[in-house]
Amino acid sequence: MYISLVCLILVQGIQAQILDKSWKDLVTDSDTQWYASMEAREVAENVLLYQRDIGGWPKNIQMQKPLTADEKKELMDLKLTAKGVTTDNEATFQEMLFLSNIYREQPNEKYRAAFIKGLEYLLEAQYPNGGWPQFYPLKKGYATNITYNDDSMVNIMNVLKELKDDSGFYSIQPADETLKRIEKAFDNGVSCILKTQYKQDGILTGWCAQHDEVTLEPAMGRAYELPSLSGKESAKIVLLLMSIDSPSIPVMESVASAHSWLNRVKIEGLREERTYDDNGKVVNKVMVEDANAKPLWARFMELENNRPFFCDRDGIKKYSLDEIGAERRNGYGWYTNEPKEVLKKYDRWVEANNVIEKLKAKKANPIDPFNVTVAKDGTGDYSTIQDAIDNAKSFPYEKITITIKNGVYNEKVKIYEWNTHINLIGESKENTIITYNDYFDKIGVGRNSTFHTPTLSVEANDFTAKNLTIENSAGDVGQAVALSITSNRVAIVNCKLLGNQDTLYASGEGKQYFKDCYIEGTTDFIFGSATALFENCEIHSKKNSYITAASTNPSADYGYVFRNSKLTAADDVDEVYLGRPWRIYAKTVFINTEMGSHILPKGWHNWSKPEAEKTAFYAEYNNRGKGFAPDKREPWSKQLSKSEAKKYTLENVLGNKQKSSKIAWYENL
Template identity: 65%
Template structure:
C-alpha cells in the first residue's frame, strides 16, 4: 500500500506542477507567447491548445480581429460563438499587430509539429494580406474596407511595416517563417512588396519642397497626410516614421530614391529631436492617480513628438475634441495619460544610420563610369550602370556627336526625370512598355509656386533636342487633383514610339513655338485638356482615351504657324461612363487641330469643338476633320466654324510637310529610320 501511495502522491505533484506551468504561460501576454524563444515549447500540448484558439479566431477570409488574448481558455459556448463568426468579415484587420503576429505563431507551430492545419491557416492569412493591398501599394487598416478613416493607408502602430517585413522575410527566404509559399505566390509577394515600397516613397511628405517623413495615415487616393480619430490629425509622425526608415535600411541594393528617402528622414529626425526634457509619471496628490508630465533633464535621451505640424514641425497634442494644443498639460487627463505622445524610436534609426551610410550611400561622383558612355543601362536591381534614369542622364555627354542610348530595364522608377537642353540626341529605350514605368506624383497645389505651377509638375521633362523614347510608360500618379503633367516636351525633333502616357488633367504638354514632335503607336489618356501646347505635333496610329466628360486637346498654336496638332489614323476611346467629350478647345486664339482618318467613339459630342467662351476664337482657330469614321464622327452636326477638309486639302497633311525641320543635316529627315 505504501508503494501505491507514493505513486499517487508523485502523480499529484506532477499534475500540480504541470498546472502551475500552464497557469504561468496562460497568464503571459499573447505577444510574449508569440515571441517565446523556447522553440521546444511550441510542440507541447499547451501550445497546441492555444493554437486551436488561434485557428478558431481566424475568419474564413484569412485575417484576425485585433487585441485578442488568444491564449485565454475558451468555454464551449465561446468556441461555438467563434465558429458562427467564421464567415464574418467584420473587424478583420492588420492593426495593432493583428494577423501578422498570429501568422508568426502558426509558423512556429508548424515548424514544431508539421501539422498541415497550421500551414494552411498561415497561407490563408497570407492570401488575405495580398488581397487587401491597394493598387497604390498601401494597405487599409481594415479589410474588407470599413467606413471612415479605416480606409486610409495606415502606417499607424507599424501596421504596414509589419506586413512588408513579413513579405520581405518570405520572398528573401530568411528562415524566419517555416512555411514556404509556392513559386507563384512568391511572385505575387515580390510584386506586392515592390508596390509597398513605392507607396512609401510616394507618401514621404515634402515640406516646402524638402522631403521629411510620413504621417500615421495617408489618403488612399491622393496619398496626402490624412486624419484618423479626432485626436489624430494630419501631421508628421516621429514614431511610425522610424519603423518605416528601419525597414528601408534593411533593403539590399537600395535605389537612389530609397537612399534619398532615408537620408531625408534622418536629416529630419536630427532637426526635430527634443533634448533636455523627459517624460515621467508623478502621483497626483488630489486624485491619487498617476499623471504623465514633462520635466527638464539635460542628461535625458532625445525624444520625438508623436505628432508634428506639417508646415513647421511644431509638436502638438490633441484631446477628443480635436482641438490642437501645444503643451501636454493642456489636454485632459484621459488622453494625456492614455496615449503615447512621445517616442524614442528614431534613436534606433540614428544608431544604425552611420553603418548604413558607409555601406550604401556612396556619392554619385565616386561611382564607376558606365562601360559605354553612348550605350548605358539603367536597372533597379543594380545589374546595370545606374539604378535611376536621372543618374544616367547626369552621366550623358553634353551636345554629343553621336546618339546617347539609355536602356531601361523593367521596373517602376519613382523619380522626376529631366533631360536638360544640353542633353541632345538622348534615347530612353524601355525593356517593355508594360513594365518599364516612370512615375511621380507632383500636381499644381502640391508644387504651389503660383499661377504657373502646372509646368513644374511633369514626371518627365524633355528639353534636349532630338530626343527619342520607346517602349515605356510615363505616369503622373497624383490622381484627379487638378493639373498634373506626365510628359512635358519643350524641345525640337522629338519622337515617341510604343509609349504609354497616363494621367488626368494636362497629361502631355507639347511646348516650343516652331518645334516639331512625333508620337507613333502611343496610348495617351486623361480627363481635361490632356494634350496641350504650342508645338507642331503629329500623332499617328495612337489611342487617345478620355477618362471623363471634358476636352481632349487644348492647342496654343502660335499665329502664322502652318500646323498645330494633327491626328492621323488614331482611335478615340473612353471609359464607359464618358459620353460628352469635345475634340478640342483653344488655349490660345490661333489653335490648330486636325483629325484625319480617325475612328471616333460615341463619346465625342456631335458639335465636336468648343470655343472656350472666346467668341473671337471662332474666327481665328482652325479645327478640321477628314474621312473619319465611328459613332462620334458626325460632320453634319459639327459647329459651323469648324472645317471638313476636301481631299486636296487633306493631301498636304503628309509626314514630310508636317514634320520638316531645319535639322543640322538637311540631307537626313529626322523623323525617318527612328
C-alpha cells in the same frame, strides 16, 4: 512538518514572483536555471494547452497563471478551433520563444513539436505577396491588412531570419526542407516591405502601421488609427533590414531613404510628462517644451507632409495631444523614441556594408545602360525618372530605352540637350503618371516664369515618349506647363497631357509628332513655334477660351497640323476658338477633324493684332461635326482645296527635303 511548511512558503513565494511579471518579461528575462525548473515545466503545460491545433496562440494571455480543471477543459475544447489565434501583441512569437528556451534546458519532444507547429502556422499565414495579416485564419475588417502594427510582421520575420541563418538563438532547428520554405518566406517578406515603403513626391519615406493586402497602400486600423506614416513601426522595420547580411541594392536604398526620413521628422524640444495615481496608472499625459529633451517621433504622421496628428475613437484628426479625450490620450502611445536605435546604428551599418560606394556604382553602372527600368518600389535600376536620365550616356550612338513602371512620379523631369536618343516608355498610359505643380506665380522669376514651370522638359533631339500621363497639377492658376519640347524629331505617342493654361509648349525650330494622344487645357493650351503634327488625337477644352497659340517661324512651311483628330469639351464649355496668333506668322491647320459644338462659328481670333490677318495662315479641310462652320469662319482664314490638303502628309510635314532609304524617325512608332 516544518520542512514542508518552508517548502510551501518557498513555492508560493516563487509563484508570486512569476505572477508579478508580465508574460513577456517572464519569457525574456528568466535565466537558464529557471527554464530548467519544475515551475517552468508547469508553465510549459499551460503554453501547450493554449496552442490551437492550427499552430498559433491567442494574445494577451498570462500563460504562467495557474489554470483550474474547468479552464483546462475549456482550452482542450478550443484546440480544434482557431479562436483568437494571432501574431498581434507578440502572440505566437513569445510562446515559440518560450518553447525554445525550455527545450534548450529540458529537451522534451513535445516542446519541439509545438514549436514546429507554431512555425508552420507562421508560414501558412503569409500572403503570396509576402505580407502577414494580423489574424489567421483571416477575420473580417482591418485584421486582414498587412500588419506592421506593434511590430507584428517584424517579429515573424525575425523568427524566420534567426532560423534560416542558423544563429543558435532558437534551440530548435527545423528540417532542411522547411528551412528552404523559411528562406523563401523571408525573401518574400523583404520584397513586401520594399513594395510598401511609402513615397512622398517620389522619395521613399517610412511605413504605415497597416497596408492593404491587395493594393499595398496605407490602410486604416481602428477608428483612431487612420492611414498614416508611423515613426514607431518604421523603426523596427528599418532595424530588420539593417540586420540582413550582404543586403541588396534595393534594401540599401530603402534603409538609406528611411534613415533620411526619420532624421527629417524627428521632434526636438518636446517632452512627454505623465501623472500617475497611487496604483501606478497613468491618469494624465501632457507635452511640455524642453530644450534639453531627447528626440521623439510621432506614432501617426500625415502621408502628404509628415504632420503629427492624434485621434479619439471618433476618427477625427487633431493636431495637439491635449485636444483628445483622457481615455485615448492617456491609454495610447502617441510618441516613441524607438527610431533612436536606427540613428545610432546607421553609420556603422553604412561603413560595414560599403553602402555609399555601392549605391553610387549602381546608379552609374546599370547592367544594360541602353535598357534601364524605373520603379517606385525600388525593384528597378532607378526609383526616379530623373536619376535614370542623369545617368544616361551623353550623345549615345543608339537608343536608350527607359522603361517606367506604373506609379505616380511626383518630380520635375528634364531631358537635357546632351540626352539624345532617349525613349521614355511607360507601363501604361493610365497608371504611369509624371506630375508636378509649378506655375507662373509660384516660380516668380519675372515675365518668363512660364518657361520654368514644365513637369517634363525636352531639350534633346530624337526623343520618344509612349504610354505616359504627363501632368501639371497646379490647377487653374494661370500659366502652368505640363510638357515643354524645344527640340527636333520628337514623338509623343499614346500619352495624356493634362493641365489648364499652357499645357503643351510645342516650340523650337524642330519637328514634333503627337500620335494617339489626349491633350486637355483651358487657354492657349497648345502653344509655341514648332512644326508639329497631331494625328488621331483628342483635344479637350476645359474652359471657354483658345486651343492653340502658334508662334510659327516665318520661314517654316508648316506650323501646327491636326489630322484625323477630335475636338471635345467639358459640358459647360460652348465658346472656344481654334486658335489665335501668339506671333503674327502663326500657322495652324485642321484636316479631317471632328469638331464639337463648343467651337465658335468664326473659328479664329486675331488676338487684337489686325496685321496678323494678313500674315497668319489658319486653314481647314474636310472637317465635320457641329463645330465645323466653313461658311461662317473669319474671312481671313482659309478652306483648303483637295489638292492643297494633299500636301499635308507625314513626309511633307515631318520629313526633310533630302530623300533617304532609311526608315524615317516618325515611322513605325
